[in-house]
Amino acid sequence: MKILLSSFxxxxxxxxxxxxxxxxRDAFRSMGHEVDLHFAAAYEGVDHSIxxxxxxxxxILRSLPEKSAGADLVVLILPSPAYxxxxxxxxxxxxxxxxxxxxxxxxxRQIRLNFRQLWRHPAFYLPRVYWNRxxxxxxxxxxxxxxxxxxxxxxxxxxxxxxxxxxxxCIPNLMSDPPAKHRRPAGFVxxxxxxxxxxxxxxxxxxxxxxxxxxxxxxxxRLYHSGIGPRQPVEEWIRRGRLENAADVVFGPxxxxxxxxxxxxxxFSFGTIAYPQTLLECLxxxxxxxxxxxxxxxxxxxxxxxxxxxxxxxxxxxxxxIVELLADPARLDRISARQQRLFHEKFxxxxxxxxxxxxxxxxxxxxxRVG
Numbered sequence: 172m173k174i175l176l177s178s179f180x181x182x183x184x185x186x187x188x189x190x191x192x193x194x195x196r197d198a199f200r201s202m203g204h205e206v207d208l209h210f211a212a213a214y215e216g217v218d219h220s221i222x223x224x225x226x227x228x229x230x231i232l233r234s235l236p237e238k239s240a241g242a243d244l245v246v247l248i249l250p251s252p253a254y255x256x257x258x259x260x261x262x263x264x265x266x267x268x269x270x271x272x273x274x275x276x277x278x279x280r281q282i283r284l285n286f287r288q289l290w291r292h293p294a295f296y297l298p299r300v301y302w303n304r305x306x307x308x309x310x311x312x313x314x315x316x317x318x319x320x321x322x323x324x325x326x327x328x329x330x331x332x333x334x335x336x337x338x339x340x341c342i343p344n345l346m347s348d349p350p351a352k353h354r355r356p357a358g359f360v361x362x363x364x365x366x367x368x369x370x371x372x373x374x375x376x377x378x379x380x381x382x383x384x385x386x387x388x389x390x391x392x393r394l395y396h397s398g399i400g401p402r403q404p405v406e407e408w409i410r411r412g413r414l415e416n417a418a419d420v421v422f423g424p425x426x427x428x429x430x431x432x433x434x435x436x437x438x439f440s441f442g443t444i445a446y447p448q449t450l451l452e453c454l455x456x457x458x459x460x461x462x463x464x465x466x467x468x469x470x471x472x473x474x475x476x477x478x479x480x481x482x483x484x485x486x487x488x489x490x491x492x493i494v495e496l497l498a499d500p501a502r503l504d505r506i507s508a509r510q511q512r513l514f515h516e517k518f519x520x521x522x523x524x525x526x527x528x529x530x531x532x533x534x535x536x537x538x539x540r541v542g
Contacts, residue, residue, distance in 0.1 A: 172531065174199050175239050177209040178248035179231035190448045191274070192248060194345025198524045202531070209238050232257055236264040244534060246270045247315075251277055252332050253303045255311030262314040268534055272319040276328055276467070278303040281439040287484055288438050292369040308332040317530065324466040342526045343518050344451055353456040353507065354428045359390045359497045362430030364449050367400030372436030372463065375486050377408050379436070382490035384417065387497065392418040395425050431497055432459040437468055438483045447471075453478075454514040457507035461492045477510045 176196055192210070199206045209231065239245045244267055247258055251273055258271045278300045282289050289296045313334045319342055320326050326341050361380065365371050373394070380392050392414075396402055402420055409418045433453050450471055453460040462468050464480040472478035479496055481488040496502060516522070 172204045172243045172534075173241060174204050174206045175209060175235075175242040175245045176206055176248070177231060177235055177238070177245065179210075179228040191344050194520075195246065195272070195527075198345050198520065198527055201524060202528055204531070207238070207242070209235065228257070232261065235261055239265045239267060242267055244268050244270065244531075246272060246319075248272045248274060251275045251303050252308035252311070252329055252334070253277060253305075255308055255313060255315075255332070255334075259312050259314045262316075268316040269314075270317040270319060271315045273325060273329075275303075276325055277305050277308060277332075278439070279305055280328065281466070288369060295369050305332060313338065316534075322467045322470050324470065340526075340530055342530075343523055344448060345520060345523050350427075350452055350456050352511070353453075353458040355431055355503065355507075356429055358431070359387060360393060360430045361390060361493055361497075362393050362395065362425065362427075362433045363435065364395035364397070364425050364433065365435070366397050367394075367402060367405055370437070370439050371400075372438045372483065373400075373405065375436045375438070375484055375489060376434055377405065378486035379434075379489035379493065380418065381412060382487060383494050384414075386490070386494050390417070390494070390497065393426070393430055394418065394420045396420055396422050398422065427456060427458060430458070432461060432493070432503070434489070434493060435460060435462045435468075436481070436483065436489055437463050437465060439465065451514070451518055454510040454518065457511040459496060459503050459506045459510070461489065461496060463489075476506070477513050478506060 176192065176199075178192060192208075196206045196208065235245070235247070245261070245265060247261060247269060249255070249258065249271055255271070258269065262269045278296075282296065282300055289300070309332050311332065311334075316338070318329060318334055318339045320329060320339060321341070321343050323341065326336075326339050329339055330336055361383075363373065363376055365373075367373050376392075380390070383390050394405060396405075402422075406420055409415060409420070433449070435447065435450055435453075437447065447468070450460065450462065450468065452458075454471065454477065460472060460478040462472050462478060462480055463483040464474070465483055469480065472480055474480040479492045481492045496506075
C-alpha cells in the first residue's frame with residue numbers, strides 16, 4: 172500500500188510532533204508499506220522551509236489533493252480538532268481514504284483548569300484559545316474515514332465535538348528508536364527538556380528549583396532547550412540568582428545519564444503532542460519523572476507508581492516532590508522499574524504497530540487505488 176503522510180503543523184526536528192510523524196512513517200514502512208512525506212518542515216527530503224503558520228497551511232492543503240493522486244491512503248496530521256474542517260475539504264477533493272491524526276487537544280476546556288496562567292501570559296495564551304476552541308471543532312462534518320488519537324481524553328473530547336465514536340481509534344504515540352535504559356548518576360541532578368514557553372511550565376520549574384536548593388543545596392538543574400521559546404529570560408534568571416554553578420542551559424541532545432530525574436511541569440495539555448514524547452521517553456528509559464496532574468499526563472504517570480504528580484502552577488509542591496524523590500533512592504528504583512514495565516506493555520513500537528496493522532487491514536480493498 173502507498174501511504175501519503177502529511178502535516179502543516181509546526182514540525183521541526185527537535186519537536187515531539189516530528190518524532191511522532193517519523194514514528195508513524197517507520198511503523199508503516201516496517202509493515203511493508205511505501206510512505207511518502209508531505210510536510211512544511213525541513214527533514215529528510217521534505218520541503219526545506221521553516222513553517223510560517225497560515226501560509227504553510229494553505230500551501231499544504233492546496234497541494235495535498237495533487238500529491239494524493241498516487242496514494243492508496245492519506246494520513247493528515249492536524250494540530251487539534253479545531254482544524255477538522257480542513258480535513259473535510261481535503262476528503263471532498265481526493266479519491267482515496269483519509270485518516271486524520273491529532274497532535275493535541277482543544278484549549279478552552281484546558282484553560283478552565285488554570286486561569287492564573289492565562290492572565291499571567293495573555294499574549295501567549297489568548298490567540299491559542301481563540302483559534303483552538305470547541306466552537307471551531309464543532310463546525311466540522313467529520314467526513315474523514317478514520318480519526319486517530321493517542322489518549323482517552325482526546326477520544327472523549329472528539330466525541331463532544333460531534334465526531335461519530337465508531338470513526339475514532341485510540342493508538343498511543345510511536346517512537347522510532349528504542350532508547351537505552353537510564354543509568355542514574357551520582358548526585359542530585361534535575362533535568363528538563365522542551366520548549367521555553369509558558370505552557371511547558373519552565374518558569375514554575377525555575378521557582379521550584381530555587382525553593383528546592385534551600386532544602387537540598389547540592390541539587391543541580393540541566394535545562395535542555397528545544398530551540399523554541401526565548402532562552403534569554405531563563406539565562407537572566409540564572410544570572411540574577413547567581414546560580415551559574417548550579418543550573419545549565421543546554422542546546423542539544425539530552426544527556427540522559429547526567430540527570431537523576433526529569434521534571435516536566437506542564438501547565439496544560441493543549442500545547443503538547445499527546446502523549447508528550449519526552450514523557451514517553453522517560454518511561455521507556457526508566458528515568459523517574461515529576462510532572463503535573465493534568466489531563467493526558469495523568470493517563471501516563473500514575474502518582475507514586477510510574478512517577479510523581481504535583482499540581483500545576485504550584486512551585487512549592489513541585490519543589491517538595493522533586494526533593495523527596497531525589498532523597499529516596501529505593502523509591503527512584505521502584506518507579507524506574509514500573510515505568511519500563513508500563514512502556515513495554517502499552518507504548519512499545521511492536522504494540523502500536525499491531526494496532527496500526529489491524530486498522531490498515533480494515534481499509535476496504537474496493538476503495539484502494541488499483542494499478
